Amino acid sequence: MNDVATRIYAAIAAIPAGRVASYGAIAARAGLPGRARLVGRLLGEVPDGMELPWYRVLRSSGHIAMPPGSRGFREQSRRLRAEGVEVKNGRVPLSRFGLDGNLDHALWGMPDA
DNA sequence: TACTTGACCGTAT
């Protein structure tokens, strides 16, 4: 396990429950701008047993990154909805659940809890 | 070594 992986996993673990973040945002937050693909690759190699809110990571469009209907896709949708995140047609409205530019921030000026 | 793949992204058409 190298530093890069550690930082990326940390960035993912830092996403608050009920919120989601894009691959690019995670990469940037880990100090690796432009390396969203690396994030995606790592998510496919998460060590067994490691606790990680992988399901809170979506494409920049808000779409779930896995093939619609696949096992992972359904699992991700289920977990997100369990946290109160709205998932419609495999997509989440980043305008409301994303880490930035969300409604709470706009109205109350309090991005995080 | 060379080429392909892929849980990606932003811009442009």
Next chain:
DNA sequence: CATACGGCCAAGT
């Protein structure tokens, strides 16, 4: 909404 293009780059062939 869909396609195209250039970036990115570790792994697998």
